[in-house]
Every structure is written in structure tokens, then in C-alpha cells.
Amino acid sequence: MGSSFGKNINVSIFGQSHSASIGVVIDGLPAGHRIDLEKLGQFMSRRAPGRNEYSTQRSESDTPVILSGLKDGVLCGAPFAAVIKNTDAVSRDYSEVSDKPRPGHADFTAQMKYNGTQDYSGGGHFSGRLTAPLCIAGGIMLQLLEEEGIKVGAHICEIAGVRDFSFDPVNVSEEDFDRLRASSFPVNDPEAGEIMKSAISAAKKAGDSVGGVIECAAIGLPAGVGDPMFDGMENMIACTVFAIPAVKGIEFGSGFTGSRSMGSANNDPFTWENGMIRTLTNNHGGILGGITSGMPLIFRVSIKPTPSISIEQETVSFSAKEKTKISIKGRHDPCIVPRAIPCVESAASLAIYDSLLGSRIHRKGENNR
Amino acid sequence: MGSSFGKNINVSIFGQSHSASIGVVIDGLPAGHRIDLEKLGQFMSRRAPGRNEYSTQRSESDTPVILSGLKDGVLCGAPFAAVIKNTDAVSRDYSEVSDKPRPGHADFTAQMKYNGTQDYSGGGHFSGRLTAPLCIAGGIMLQLLEEEGIKVGAHICEIAGVRDFSFDPVNVSEEDFDRLRASSFPVNDPEAGEIMKSAISAAKKAGDSVGGVIECAAIGLPAGVGDPMFDGMENMIACTVFAIPAVKGIEFGSGFTGSRSMGSANNDPFTWENGMIRTLTNNHGGILGGITSGMPLIFRVSIKPTPSISIEQETVSFSAKEKTKISIKGRHDPCIVPRAIPCVESAASLAIYDSLLGSRIHRKGENNR
């Protein structure tokens, strides 16, 4: 059941790299919200392949077709369903994979789990292509969050070890997000961005790949959202973010760095500001005890180098039961980080919106409908 | 519903720092397994307070009382329930907290979520004390995993920035775990351990605190456990590990470091070894596509410095609606890392065992009962 998510909504993602379609069903969305399909398309285009020189040339249009859930453009209470047709699939590129697992991919583990009946072509259900329906869901959530005054944004924080300026954890703003969203290579420090691009180009030339770190923030979140223990904001966001292939780590606020400081430095002092309680610093990343503090929610995600590289690698043959070599052909991103940004925003928005709905349940003294 | 976990089992944790009891119910455990209560008690004692000079002096016996679920010491199919009585609670220590949120604690966010009706005393349900029932559950799971040949172990990887030797990611062994389990300050490098201890002592003297990193591994896991996307091993482990207060980050395998390397270096080549497919390196941390590879499952968790410090800190008064100061009295660990080790093992074992049960569902060609 791994491809379904949600406590208060049920997001169910389906499809394989080369199945007829890929898509998503979202059950449990509140009725009455207008969905801007053009805006959704723009959001989707940020992860679409073939967008610049650093991304695979596979040129799916990736336009979601809405199957249900809207009445005259408005969420009508029925489950929302949308699909994307797979039109540009080239199955033959992957024929070798059925016998030789690609290092760093799920080919081997899927073989073990499904006893060889999995759809190996293009990575099947484990393909990065499945982040497209994740982004459909995310694009919807981002619109719903925006209606509540909540914005989510992200930037390339690091590629190949080259660092971008971090968000100001106390003052990250909507303007930051707008600026980043307008860029096809969203960084805060353009100079660092140029060095990153060079590193990607060098890796591409070498038939190799690089990874990086994405920093994501949500602002406008009210205090008091999230649950204790297993359903805290950190748990929920980690749960959705690790659904993105290539993610291998996540940290909130000061994260691993904070674990090296003293309590007196890492604790964020409370203060009054315009009649509201805020913290002077934001090492807690907007979350204490799993619950939002009203400060910007901030986390960073590590993205491993794209496992598909054209350099020859050692692997095994399932059939021959011996070692062999593999050299991955086909179209691959030498660095997945830029295209992963809307995916991280999507994952975050799923977790945040689900938690926000959950927080409605527990308001005391409220009348019911 | 944050205090419940599980897809195939339902672990429900209850209690507050100063409620009559704290405890856990585990629904869905397979019947027929003998539980060694003495072994469970030994495991619990690893997180018990008052164990050494670096931990709080609160001296609860922390002995779990079994209420149900066993028949003659064997799991009988009925939900397992156990409680620990809160005998040594000193509520007056915390009276100030009802009005002044402690920086770095959940006092403020709980106040916002529950509108002041939360049990603020001792941190209520957000107290580190609630990791005791987590460890009851974990102790049970570890025994069940052991029956399947799966072992889980952890060590202090870092305290106050001082690093221990990491596990050998390819060859971490049961002997490593046994050695670590026998130690009250489990490190691989005794010299580093001494420096860490000095750092803790210095922090204690200064009324301050330090944090660190815990590295945890599971060995003996078969390949093929875990689900795609949202229920992958990474998602599930992150979901349970962030239930431990003070955890702010997690990374699997090469994690954030791996995101700085090249694909050719980070990909783990496959090979045949004794008739099985293994990888020569283990940057993937035993998980590819959310599914176990059969290699050691390895992750690291960042623990923030204990937020309770006696140094005076800035905070606010809810009632006076103005800034004030707080100086936290009472008994607190200057470093929570050593006591957090069995908690991390517990969290990991919950996620792993739940996933293992789930993997039983999807074995093709098996007869049903």
C-alpha cells in the first residue's frame, strides 16, 4: 500500500514509467475551492523533463487531464482524479535492466520484492516519472494552502558540495518564493548557481552525475498544527519527502548542525512581537514537539547523485548468476536537484495540508456543521 | 491521533509526565511468540533515568506491568498492554511552566494547540518520559525481530561535535551490537568517548547542555521488505524516529555526505557473494526504492542539545503578555544522547517489524492459512 498517503485525505498515486498513464486520486478534499488549472500546469512545468540542458530530453507534455472531482472548476467533494498519458515512452532503452540491476536504482530490490514480476521497464513504479502525479497533488495542495495564507517555497541549497545562501530562517518571505519560482535554476546566490552549473556540466561530460541539497520553507502557518509523537509535522513531512526517489536525508531547523551546538545557543528565546509570541531565532525550524510554532517551517533534504550514469558500472546478471558490467544508455539528468524542487514543495504541501485539516478536528468549543 | 503508529500493527502510547501511569497497547502482534520479560526489563533499564552521572536523578523503577496480551508468557493474539506507574513525580517543579513556555520545549506549541487545557506539568504528553512506553514496544519488537534473525544496534556517533568511529556499513556485526549493549556509554572509539564525557561534564557545570548524533543499524534483514513511495523503509523509520523528542534530522546510508559525491562514487556496485547478491559498498544504507537490499540498514539521527538548561533564558508570560526570564530548575540530563540510544533502537524496530509483517502479505504463490 506504499503509494497511498494521508490521515485526513487519501492521496493514491498510480502508474509506471511506461504504463498507459500515470495519475493520482485525492479523496477527502474539502468541497467548494476553485482550482486554477492554468496555475497547476505552470507548477507542473517546473518539474517537466526537457526543460533545460541539465535535464533529460524526454519530452512528455505532462499536462494533467482531470477525470473527476471538479464541478465547473470547483472541488465538489467527490474524489479528485487526474492522469497524464505516457506518450513518449521508449521501452527498448531499458530491456537490459530486466536482467541487470542498475546500481543505485530499485531494480534489484523490486526484483526481490516482486519475484521478477515487477515492471522493470524505465524503473516501473519506482521511476522518477511518478513524481509527476505527486506534483499534481502538490499543485492542488499548494493552491488550497494559499487560500489559508500559507506559502511554500524552495531553493537549491547545495549542488556538488557548492553552497547557496540559506533562507533567513526568521524572515523568509513570499518575495523570496516568487523570485525563486520564476527561475529555472532557483538559487539565492547567483554566483554559487553558476559554479553549480559548471559542476553539472562537468559531470555530464564525464558521463557521471552530481547530487545536492534542497531547502524548503513554509510561511503563514498558524501555530498549533500537527500532532504529538508519530504524527508530528516532522514525521509527516519526512514521510512524504522520502517518497521522492533519491532523497536520503532530511533535517529540520538547525538539524545536524544544531546537534553540535549548546542548548543555550540552540534554544530559541520567545518574545512578543506585534501582539504575537514569536522566537528570536529559528533553530527549531518552526516545529516544537511536532507542532507548528507559527515561525517559518524550514527543512533541508539531501538528494543523492542521479544513479543513472553512462560510465560503465559493476553489476550482476540475475539469469547468469554472475558478475557483469552495465553502461546505462538513454536520457538522464546529470543532476536531478532542480527538477526535484517542485517535488519537495509538493511533498511538503501534502503533509502540511493534511495536518492542517487534522487540526480542524481538535478545536474545542467549535460548533459542528 | 499522533500517539498511534502502524500499518500492520497498531501501537498506541499514552500517559503524561505526571499522570497516574504511562503505557502502551500493541494490537496486531502475531500470536505464539514467547516474550522474555527479564530481557525486556534489561532493555528498559538502558533508557532508565538515574543510571549515571550524566542523566537526571529521577529514579522511577520503570518496570513495565503487563496488563494483557500474554497467556503463560506467550503472545496470545489479544492486544498486548503494559503500564509503568508514575511514582516519583514532583509536580511542583514545573508550576512556573504553565505560564512561561520553556525555550526549545513544546510548552508553547501545546498551549496553542490545546488552548491552555494541556497538561503542562513536566511537559505532559510531550515529556521525554513517554519514550519509556516506546521502549516497551521497542523491546517487544526487538525480541520478535530476533526470532527472525534480525538484530538492531546503535552507538553514540557524535556528542558535542566529537565523532565516534562509524559502523563499517558493509560489515557491521552482531558482535558490535553485543559490545555496545554492554556499555553504559556505547561508543566504538573509547578515546572519543572520554572526550565526549568531558564535554558533557563541562556543559553540566555551566548549566548548559549538548546534543549529538546516534548511528543505528539493523542486520539480518532479508531483501524485499518495505513498500514504494510513502511506506518505504526510510519513510517508516523517519516516522517513528521523529516521535522521539529532540530528534531533528535523519539520514540513511551516505545521506547528506553522499549528496556531495559523484554518482559513480555513491552508487553501490552489485556482486555475487556466497550465492547471494550483495553490494560492495553500502552508501544506500540497505534501502533502494524504499525496499531493503539485504545489506545492513544504516541511518543516523541528530539529537538536539537538551532544551532544559539552568542558565537563565528569555521567554514570555502568557498571562502578563510580556517578555520575561526563565531559569529551569529540577533534574535534567545535560546530554540526552546515551539514554536516547534504546529509544532509537525501539523506533527503528517498530518500523522494521511493521514493514516485515507487511511484506508477508505480498508473497505470491503462498497458501493462506
Add this chain to the structure above:
Amino acid sequence: MGSSFGKNINVSIFGQSHSASIGVVIDGLPAGHRIDLEKLGQFMSRRAPGRNEYSTQRSESDTPVILSGLKDGVLCGAPFAAVIKNTDAVSRDYSEVSDKPRPGHADFTAQMKYNGTQDYSGGGHFSGRLTAPLCIAGGIMLQLLEEEGIKVGAHICEIAGVRDFSFDPVNVSEEDFDRLRASSFPVNDPEAGEIMKSAISAAKKAGDSVGGVIECAAIGLPAGVGDPMFDGMENMIACTVFAIPAVKGIEFGSGFTGSRSMGSANNDPFTWENGMIRTLTNNHGGILGGITSGMPLIFRVSIKPTPSISIEQETVSFSAKEKTKISIKGRHDPCIVPRAIPCVESAASLAIYDSLLGSRIHRKGENNR
């Protein structure tokens, strides 16, 4: 995981007939509501054994001990946990059962499911005794529902085929409920009640038992609660009501009888009444499309005759692998229907309150906390 229930709350029931304790944890209750423990005790006493000549003489006090979840008598957001000690257990009464399954009981099916490791004593987790923690949860829910102006009540609708007057489906009132709640044998038609009692006495004398039907209603429910398809009010109530041992059927509104009428007779015409839309009749039992209509929610539940009878019955011996006889000794209700009434009310209130919480999520245009 069968002993856990809920979409928006998590109710986890534990215990066996003769375990140290039985109890319940409820995770996800809104904070801030005062719980009247005396009222809870009164509610519990309605199902307590040993209450009149028709019920088993086992005289547990059945007083729930609250372990957590309250702060000064008010729900504090932490999971609510309560237990009842098993003090009057007489294990020897059931020794025969380990080898000879009692007809009509779960002894045999539990043996098959748990391979003989189940706690057979007193029926273990399948014992009617486990409805005590169900009633703790139900008693809490009923208080929370009452705060929303929602009342739940039930009466003996039929025993041994003798019928009571049904509720007036359009006008069932709080006064009806108050009157019924005050009676130890709650019927609308006292004459029918006397005949029922004679039937029970006759069955008891014969070492036999009788069953019956309970009718339950909820009033004050707003229109619009419940979800389509699988989470409709009917689905949810059926899901909780079948948790009561001995329940074998449920029907809503006109139910099976309605299936024999014409559409023109069974459809309920809409009308305006005091500025609200109501129906003139209530064959739909207050639910259309799974969602409440604002009319009284009405359902009936069939209770099979108590399977424990002292008349000798045919059964098998697991060990001897042959047919044998069994004659059930010990203390048993010749008719479980009266004591099942608070259980049915509890089951209904669980489903209704969970759905009510869920309906809060989907209010458009509401601000979040």
C-alpha cells in the same frame, strides 16, 4: 489489528476475560472537555454483571480507573486511558474449553487463527467482558456528543420474538431516552416487557437462552455528517456494532421491511418545518447516501441467543480428534439483550462522534486554528 477503531480518533481496546486488567486507550479526542466520571460510572453500571436476576452473578465492580488523558478532570489532548481490574475471575470454570470448543462461541475459530496459543480462559479477548472497555469509550463519547446537543438512546425492541413498541421514527425524543435509561429493563411497552421477562425466566429454567433485537436512535445530529461510500454513517455504525459479540444483523430506518414496500411508500417526502428541511416520514433512518439528514438516526441490531447454555451440546475434542459432548457450567446470562443496550449505545456513539469530528474537516471557508 481488529481491536482498534477510528478514522479521526483511535480507540484501542485490550484485555482478556481473565487478564490482569481490561481497558481502552482513546487517542485524538479534542482537548478542553470536562469528563463527568460519576456519570461515566452510572453509564457503566447499566452493563455491569450481577445487576438483576437475568444476568450473570459475576460481580466485578467494573469501576474504570483513569490512567491518563485528563488534567483536573478535563481532556488535555493526551490520549485518554482507563482500565478495569479483573478481580473476580474464576479460571477453573473454563478449563474444559481449551480442548472442547463451545458451540456458538469463538473458541474454535480462535483456535484456528492462533494455532492454540490464544487465551481460551473465559473466552479470552472474545469474551463479552470486553464490552466493558467499549462502554468506557462509549460513555466518554456520549458525554462529548451531549455537549454538541446529540443524544443517543436504545430500548429492547424484541426478546424471544416478543415485540416492544418501536420508537416513533420522526418524533423520538430525549424524554424517551431518559425514561428508558432509568429502567433496568428498558421497553416502551411494559406489558410486552413482562412477557419478555417470562420468556427469559423460562429459558433460564430450561438451561437454555433467548436472543432479541435492540433499537437505537440518535437525535440532535446536524445534517451533513458522514462520508460517501465506505465511510458512510451506516458503514461506520455497522463497523462498531458488529464489534459486540452476539450481534448478527443490523438495519437502518425501514431496513428489511422497507425492501418489501414500493418506492412511493418508502421514499420520505421532504418538507419545510420551522425554517428547516425535514422529511415527513423517516424510512431512511436519518441517513441518505451515508450522510445524516438531520432526522433521527435509527437502527436495529439483532442479538443472537446467548451461546452459553447449560443444556448438553455436541462438540469435538481437539486432542482426541473426535466428537464429544459439552455442558457449560458457570455463570451466564440467559439473555444478553438488556446488558447489551449500553454496548449498542456505545458502539453507535463511537461511530457518530468519529464521523462528527471528520465533518469538521470539510467545512469550507472556515479559518483554521
Add this chain to the structure above:
Amino acid sequence: MGSSFGKNINVSIFGQSHSASIGVVIDGLPAGHRIDLEKLGQFMSRRAPGRNEYSTQRSESDTPVILSGLKDGVLCGAPFAAVIKNTDAVSRDYSEVSDKPRPGHADFTAQMKYNGTQDYSGGGHFSGRLTAPLCIAGGIMLQLLEEEGIKVGAHICEIAGVRDFSFDPVNVSEEDFDRLRASSFPVNDPEAGEIMKSAISAAKKAGDSVGGVIECAAIGLPAGVGDPMFDGMENMIACTVFAIPAVKGIEFGSGFTGSRSMGSANNDPFTWENGMIRTLTNNHGGILGGITSGMPLIFRVSIKPTPSISIEQETVSFSAKEKTKISIKGRHDPCIVPRAIPCVESAASLAIYDSLLGSRIHRKGENNR
């Protein structure tokens, strides 16, 4: 989230009567099973409209298009997704409904839940049309159950109060199912069938409708499937069966009738038969304590008379806030019972297959994958 079902699988149904498509996603199916799409089509055709004189003339082809989840016709572990295009929708037939709720339909309750933003056209998500994707899921489950030797069948038990012969609860056989499946009006007693048909014709002529009862059985189920309390087979089947519009009641085994008999008559004596434990009678309907006994699982479902009738009915106008009349035009079944049979089989198979998967988890002493 009402349109999703499952503990071990996640079935997510989407669509409205007049949305672009309707469909279903099933996550969590075991990989490796071949799906016979022709057989699925045949099963679907049993509920298709326009099949005989008693059903609506809407002539959708209702052929499911598979979007994902199969690799060369075999379940590949990825979520299974299929859609049916809505081609024959005539929206204008329903324009009146937006203001005048049809008695017996969900128009009013949906209006209350979704504040008028619901898709009222054709009943939207509450339309009987949504049982088509339910039958896609059911058709898949029936094939998977068949691989385990489990068969599910059903017959018209009653229409307009006219009774068919019941299944022999001890000896219902695959031959019974085959015979019934071959008939477009599946009854055990052809004479009763003719009288039922006359009743339907008479109702049709009068612009009215009739309801009935469906009896469903599952054979070949091993003993030991199902969980205690809330996840018993009765709970699960009730949960899926009430997802079918028009279902208002369900009873298992002797059900309501059994509640009128004595314990000595209703209890089913155990016996040995060919080395297996069976019961001589089957008043328990194959379920004791929520768990299968290995005897035929039998239940009956009440179906209310089709609420869509052309006879003029009283209703209200939302806009005018006053009483008015409605006369429902368009194409409607005077009796939904025959077409509901595959829906009941589907609902049963969903619940049974999910429980069967769950039972795999709890086999002690089994090796994991």
C-alpha cells in the same frame, strides 16, 4: 475520505455520474497474479445498464480501460488503475435536481454536506453508476480469491416480498454459483422468479419501484480469517456492502430470524468430517467472533426500492425555501436488485480478500520473505 477502503489494500474509487471518467485505483495487491481481462469484462457486464427490460436504458459500454498495474497481463506490484469513460451522459435530465432534492436520494444530504458545491448532476458521486468501479475492483478480487480456491456467489433472495429458496447454508456449492451466474435473473426457484418479474413490471407500469433482498455466500474460505472486534468479517463486509447505494440492512447466518430462536437451536454443534472440524448447521453464517469457521460464509442484504420513480412526489425548493413537487424523468431501473448482485459479490470479495491478506501477517513460525 469515504471513497477509499482497506486495511491491507487501498481501494480508491473516483468519479461522478457525469464526470469525464469514473474509475478505481487498488494499491497493495500482491504481484505475480495474471488477470483475465475478458473474464473481468464478463463480470462487469452483469451489472451493466441496458441489459434487460428491468434496467435503465443508459447504454454505456462500461469497458474498463487499464491504466497501470499490469505487466504483460500480470499484476506487477504497482497500483492497479482502471477507468471507464462516461460517454452517454445526458446532463439535462437532472437540471431540476440542483434545486429540488429527490426523495430517497442523497441530493439533500450532499447539499448540506457540501454547501451546494457538490456535483448534483445524475447524483454525482452518489450515483449508482459508481458501483461500476466497485465492480472492477470486485472482479479483480474475485479472480484473486479464485486462485485461493474461494468462490463468491449470490442470488435474488426476495423481490417485492416474493421469496426465493435460500441457499442450503451447509452445502451451498460452486455449481449453485455457476448456474446463478449464467442467468440474467438469478434465482433458485424459477417460479418465484416469474412472480418477481411480474411485480417489477407492475411497478414499472405504475411509475413506481420495488426493492428486495440479496443473499450472498462465499465458499472455500479457510478457518481462521478475520480479526476480533472492529475488523471481524462481519464488520468488514458490512463496511463494503453499505457502500452500495440502496443497501439498508445486512444479516449474517440466521441473523434477525436467529434472534427469535433459543440458544440450543441457534448454536451450531461441532463435528468431525473427513478429518476436519465442521458444524452440522450453519446459523453462524461461517463467522464466529469475527473469524471464519471454514463453513460457507452467508449473509443477506436488504435493498430499498429504487428511489427514482416517475410518480409525482413532495419535496422542497432550496431557492424558494418552500414545498414543491417533483416528478423524476429519465431512465431508471424499477428494481435495482438484479444489477446489484455483482455489486454485492464485489463488496464481499473486497472485504474477504483484504481480510485474507491480513491473515497472512499473523501466521506464527513462518519465515519471512
